[in-house]
Amino acid sequence: MDNNEFYVVLGFVISSKYRTKVLKSLGENIMMPTEIAKDTDLRINHVSNVLRDLKDKGLVVCLNENTRKGRLYKNTDFGLEILEFL
Numbered sequence: 001m002d003n004n005e006f007y008v009v010l011g012f013v014i015s016s017k018y019r020t021k022v023l024k025s026l027g028e029n030i031m032m033p034t035e036i037a038k039d040t041d042l043r044i045n046h047v048s049n050v051l052r053d054l055k056d057k058g059l060v061v062c063l064n065e066n067t068r069k070g071r072l073y074k075n076t077d078f079g080l081e082i083l084e085f086l
Helices: 003-014 017-026 033-040 044-056 077-084
Strands: 060-062 073-075
Touching: 003 017, 003 077, 017 033, 017 044, 017 060, 017 073, 017 077, 033 044, 044 060, 073 077
Parallel strands: none
Antiparallel strands: 060 073
C-alpha cells in the first residue's frame, strides 16, 4: 500500500466520529458489537454499520463470520496502523 492509499483511508476514518470511536474502542482487543456499543455509547445499529464499513476497507476483521449471534471483531494490522495516527 502506498502513502496515498493510506492517507485516503485515514481520511475516511477521521471524517466520521463513529468510525474513530469504534476503531479506538477495539484497540488490540477482540470484542462483540454489543460490547463496542456499550463502550462508545453508540446504538448497536450504528456500530454494525460502522463495522461493515471498516471491514470493507480492511481495517477490522470478523473472526467468526458464519455465526449469527456473538460475532467477534478485531482490528487488522492495517487498522492498528491507522489507529496510531488517531
